[in-house]
Amino acid sequence: MAEQSTDQFFKDKVLGHPSGLFVLFFTEMWERFSYYGMRAILVIFLTGSLLGDNPGWEWTSSAALSLLGTYAMLVYLTPLLGGWLADNKIGYRMAVVIGALLMTIGHASMAIETPTFLYIGIAFLIIGNGFFKPNMTSIISKMYEGHDEKKDGAYNIFYMGVNAGAFIGIMLCGWVGEKIGWSYGFGLAGVFMLLGMLQFYFAQPLFGKLGDKPVKTKAAIKGNNDESVSTVKLNHFSILDYVLIAVFTISAIIFIINDPLSKIGDIQTFNFTVAGLSDSLFFALLAAISFILLLIIRIPRYVAIERDRMIAFAIFCLFTIFFWAAFEQAAGSLPIYTRDFTNRILEGNAATTFKVIDLIVTVVPLGIITYVLLSLFRQTFKRIGLSNIILGCSFIIVWAIVLYKLFVEYQSTETEVPITWFAILNSLFIIMFAPLFTKWWDSKYNPPASVKYFLGLLLLGLGFGFLAFGAKDVPAGAQTASLSMAWLVLAYLFHTLGELCLSPMGLSYLSKLIPARMVAFMFGVYYLAIAIGNKLAHYIGGDIEKITKEYSLSTFFLIFTLIPIVLGLVSLVLHPLLKRLMHGVR
Missing domain, CATH: 1.20.1250.20 (MFS general substrate transporter like domains)
Structure with a gap:
């Protein structure tokens, strides 16, 4: 049954795979472009000197990395909630669109370059990432049901998109942020996140009902609730389990919030020390101990x-x-x-060698990805023309920035590597x-x-x-x-x-x-x-x-x-x- 329902996706192939895979490839590529592009310049911007042609905010490294650490931590936790919402409430495709839109708002907020909009922007990025991150791979998994022999190749192609996005995002957002202005670097990440979302949204005809809002049938609900058919001994959560989960969750949230507050704004939420530990470290330790205890108590209750x-x-x-x-x-x-x-700083032959290397590592990967883009166009332009046009415009912008970057670098005799x-x-x-x-x-x-x-x-x-x-x-x-x-x-x-x-x-x-x-x-x-x-x-x-x-x-x-x-x-x-x-x- 699964094989029949997914055969339709294999009618229009690009490089031997469904054309829909490459829509996901480019959507993920622009998301990774924005994520890694922003991340590449965040710490440099925050810790940069207040004076100069492209001033930063002159935060301490402790304050800047505290904010980055909390952001990076939450980026890996919110997908747990986003994945559940997509599975049970809104569907994978809608979750991707919502996530991309929220992240676009986040990048745009950061481009304003005020502390308030920085925090608003990071909050939107965290929430948007939760909707986006887990659901791209879920769509691929559903697309390849009944074609398991093709899955490994599909994920390899998809993760090439991840690395291509990281590569191009760091290169362009980094160069624009350092050489032109930080707000332009943050803004560029937002522009491509928006274009990625629009490209995905207008490619919906390729996916049919794949990733739609889930509909639970009575049979499925009955099957989920009928424990009598299972002979597996379940390990139900005990009261102690729930207590440890509550202690862990509350302590972790306090630490996650209190750490950047104390280092950035010198706001001490609780302002106490225990055995020489600050309030942040105390709650971090309490969270770690409670979670380790939860594993020690729960795991031995399973069969051998x-x-x-x-x-x-x-x-x-x-x-x-x-x-x-x-x-x-x-x-x-x-x-x-x-x-x-x-x-x-490079001069003479060293500068020339770097320029040649930079040219090769910039143009060759981008050329390969452009070839994939053209292959997608040939297969899908009649069905998703607007999506293709948006994607094509994205690449025109990328190539324009790359050529401008190379032109500027080749004009100078002395090269400063970004x-x-x-x-x-x-x-x-x-x-x-x-x-x-x-x-x-x-x-x-x-x-x-x-x-x-x-x-x-x-x-x-x-x-x-x-x-x-x-x-x-x-x-x-x-x-x-x-x-x-x-x-x-x-x-x-x-x-x-x-x-x-x-x-x-x-x-x-x-x-x-x-x-x-x-x-x-x-x-x-x-x-x-x-x-x-x-x-x-x-x-x-x-x-x-x-x-x-x-x-x-x-x-x-x-x-x-x-x-x-x-x-x-x-x-x-x-x-x-x-x-x-x-x-x-x-």
Whole structure:
């Protein structure tokens, strides 16, 4: 039945896949363009000098990263609610449109460049992301029902759109924000979010009833409520479970709100200390303890195999927290390091070489994506002409900015590499190396989970090791230095290789280890782990000025070198235990 209902989507193919997939590809690409484009300039703008041609707000790194951390944390939590609303109330397609519209308003608000509109904008981005993020992949999943052999290829194409959007967004919003004006950078993110939403909205004829508002039949409702047909012993939530969930939720919300309030506006919500801990740290610790207790109490109540597999997945989630806590320095402390401690001025042959490299890495990916765009036009222009025209206009704007950027850069004899340019290396390296890792994982040499986590954490730590080594001669208290850009390039390379080892593992092992009836709960646990990692990243990263002043810049990066490597070795040591807990799952 599923095969018949989805065959219609395979009538108009682009590169062997339904044309609707490529509408989703470009919609996701513009959303990632806006997300990563805005994020690339946020910290640089907030911590930038009040004086100069393109002034910032001169916030402390602690204040700026506290705001970024809370934003990044909530971005991973709101999709849990947005996904539920789409599943049960409004449908996937309407959720995507609502989310894109809210994010457009958010970017437009940030372009006004006042504190009030900054906070309003970030709130809209968080809520809009909750509607948008979980529902694009849900539409793909429904589109490919009955065509499971095509799903892997579909997701590979879709995630190329994710990386293409991140790449182009960081490059253009970063360059426009740094060279022309911050508000133009924030505004550009909003323009493409709006164009992405309109392109998706006017492409609805391609999707038929796919992703419409859900309609529950009486049979479905009866099936959902009929527990008598199930022989599985359910693990109902006890009163203690609910108490721990309440303590965790309240404590986490207080911490999430109080941390930026205290650092940005010096607003102390509770203004107390417990055993030397500030009110923010106290509630963070209380949230962590209550959640760990919840897992300790709930998981042993499952039957043996389920219990063991959930313990294994919980261990992987713990490694995930620390991986993202280090990896996400790319959005916080690394832009500050790039601006203040890296020599980005190139002259002569070095400047010429950079211009050639920049030309290649800009034009080649954009040319490939434009080819995909033209292929989509040929298949769908008669059915969704307006959507195609909007998408075409988007690319005309992109090419115009790219050509203007290249023209400006080629006019100057001295080149200053933009701070944000280095952030595109992550997406570039993913595009380059992802096919190799895919072949590795599909071969007989595919390593077990514990080894993948070891490799991911080891490579991540080595990336920071290059930065620590490069900064070894920078004295304590130094506010500027002129270090080689090579250290940053090596760091981003090793961080990306670590990401390719570890990042795809979480959802893969969630599907393999967790029974279907518990996927929602453990999916929430996994996303919570990433959210905590993001908040922890910027909570620690915000101390870059303090640690550099009291110790050294090298010490700051040494923290992110040693902790991941040690945890990677722990993962390796735990291999026999994890293998036993996974009960045959590879």
